[in-house]
Amino acid sequence: MNWDVIVQYLPRLLDGALLTLQLVAISVLAGLILALPMGIARASQNFYVRALPYAYIFFFRGTPLLVQLFLVYYGMAQFEVVRKSALWPYLRDPYWCAIITMTMHTAAYIAEIIRGAIQAVPPGEIEAARALGMSRSQTMLHVTLPRAIRIGLPAYSNEVILMLKASALASTITLVELTGAARTVIARTYLPVEFFFAAGVIYLIIAFVLVQGFKLLERWLRVDACQGR
Amino acid sequence: MIDLHGFGPALLAGTLMTIELALASLALGLVLGLLGALAKTSPFKPLQWLGGTYSTLVRGVPELLWVLLIYYGTVGLMRGLADLLGMQSLELSAFAAGTIALGLCFGAYATEVFRGAILAIPKGHREAGLALGLSAPRILWRLILPQMWRIALPGLGNLFMILMKDTALVSVIGLEELMRRSQIAVTASKEPFTFYMVAAMIYLGLTIIAMIGLHLLERRASRGFVRSAA
Numbered sequence: 001m002n003w004d005v006i007v008q009y010l011p012r013l014l015d016g017a018l019l020t021l022q023l024v025a026i027s028v029l030a031g032l033i034l035a036l037p038m039g040i041a042r043a044s045q046n047f048y049v050r051a052l053p054y055a056y057i058f059f060f061r062g063t064p065l066l067v068q069l070f071l072v073y074y075g076m077a078q079f080e081v082v083r084k085s086a087l088w089p090y091l092r093d094p095y096w097c098a099i100i101t102m103t104m105h106t107a108a109y110i111a112e113i114i115r116g117a118i119q120a121v122p123p124g125e126i127e128a129a130r131a132l133g134m135s136r137s138q139t140m141l142h143v144t145l146p147r148a149i150r151i152g153l154p155a156y157s158n159e160v161i162l163m164l165k166a167s168a169l170a171s172t173i174t175l176v177e178l179t180g181a182a183r184t185v186i187a188r189t190y191l192p193v194e195f196f197f198a199a200g201v202i203y204l205i206i207a208f209v210l211v212q213g214f215k216l217l218e219r220w221l222r223v224d225a226c227q228g229r
Numbered sequence: 230m231i232d233l234h235g236f237g238p239a240l241l242a243g244t245l246m247t248i249e250l251a252l253a254s255l256a257l258g259l260v261l262g263l264l265g266a267l268a269k270t271s272p273f274k275p276l277q278w279l280g281g282t283y284s285t286l287v288r289g290v291p292e293l294l295w296v297l298l299i300y301y302g303t304v305g306l307m308r309g310l311a312d313l314l315g316m317q318s319l320e321l322s323a324f325a326a327g328t329i330a331l332g333l334c335f336g337a338y339a340t341e342v343f344r345g346a347i348l349a350i351p352k353g354h355r356e357a358g359l360a361l362g363l364s365a366p367r368i369l370w371r372l373i374l375p376q377m378w379r380i381a382l383p384g385l386g387n388l389f390m391i392l393m394k395d396t397a398l399v400s401v402i403g404l405e406e407l408m409r410r411s412q413i414a415v416t417a418s419k420e421p422f423t424f425y426m427v428a429a430m431i432y433l434g435l436t437i438i439a440m441i442g443l444h445l446l447e448r449r450a451s452r453g454f455v456r457s458a459a
Binding site: 058059062063064065066067068070071074075076077078079164165166167168169171172179182183186192193196197199200203204207208 | 286289290291292293294297298301302304305394395396397398400401408412415419420421422423425426428429432433436437
């Protein structure tokens with residue numbers, strides 16, 4: 001193991017790690033916003049309300065992220081309409097393509113988490129809120145959602161870690177995030193073991209910090225105390 | 230109908246390669262997962278530590294990085310091995326590297342699934358085996374494993390779906406599976422959306438087939454058990 005070279009190129013890896021964090025943060029937050037209405041619709045009793053989010057979720061969970069990434073980054077250029085549109089400067093940029101794809105991908109998974117969490121809220125609590133005279137939307141806002149957030153949070157933290165690992169795929173559309181940075185450095189130094197190892201360690205550290213952060217968040221929201229056991 | 234520009238057979242061959250890769254990784258991953266779970270639940274401390282380190286380490290690093298690390302990282306190692314054996318050259322094929330990387334990742338997650346299944350088997354069953362005078366390997370083989378299978382199956386099914394999608398990553402090291410074949414077709418036809426969409430639909434089809442297969446397996450594994458009302 002050639003430690004000096006790792007130290008020498010460490011700043012480049014850390015630059016990559018910064019981009020990785022940026023991609024993950026934006027996509028899991030935007031994904032959450034996108035997933036919220038979808039998860040609620042997915043938990044609906046009405047078949048027609050359920051059907052569209054179901055098809056979306058089925059597509060994004062059933063195909064590899066790599067294919068989705070290529071569909072957006074390379075695939076969109078096939079259409080004249082897209083190339084002429086105002087969105088083209090964004091759809092041409094690998095950064096925005098990665099963010100768009102990762103957001104849509106993770107939104108499908110988060111929507112399923114939200115659906116599971118909403119359905120896990122004890123019906124008695126919703127009935128109690130309705131019996132107290134709360135309207136449907138009031139019940140959703142003040143009872144169902146706060147409760148569902150606490151039920152779904154552990155699963156959401158898993159999803160964030162999975163997205164951290166999935167962000168490595170952004171390197172395949174020329175983005176120089178952590179894996180991409182490792183690959184460019186390796187192309188110069190011919191030291192694959194050293195730099196993939198270093199990148200792996202950085203991923204492990206990021207994952208560890210994220211897990212600890214979510215533990216704090218769970219304590220702050222008093223997830224344990226709210227389970228009503 | 231969609232015009233595939235004569236790349237239909239190539240995509241089909243790629244699909245077959247994807248399935249082969251998924252099944253090979255599954256076999257390796259199941260063995261690794263079982264070993265990991267046995268190590269983690271063993272009373273022997275160093276083994277527990279080994280199992281825990283394996284599952285934590287592998288699960289914390291992206292699958293793509295494992296694929297790259299095992300393919301490019303083992304070149305020096307294989308060269309040393311070739312020198313040792315007195316062979317001209319020895320290198321890991323893309324298929325072998327992909328199988329090892331994906332098997333490793335599957336095994337790390339499967340470790341946790343199997344561990345949960347082992348813990349879910351009532352202690353009395355093991356004690357009953359001991360009271361009957363069965364040896365430890367026999368208890369494992371005749372009592373624990375057959376019951377573990379039923380409990381672990383839903384979890385393993387989810388992992389297999391993830392594995393099948395992760396096979397696309399092996400295209401990065403040039404294995405001619407579905408994704409790589411689509412890329413080649415795109416280069417020739419200049420129709421990226423068409424071919425990546427076709428690839429997506431094939432992956433979706435594979436997922437549906439796997440879902441049906443799993444449903445049948447689960448039904449078979451849980452015969453004789455009453456499903457508790459959720």
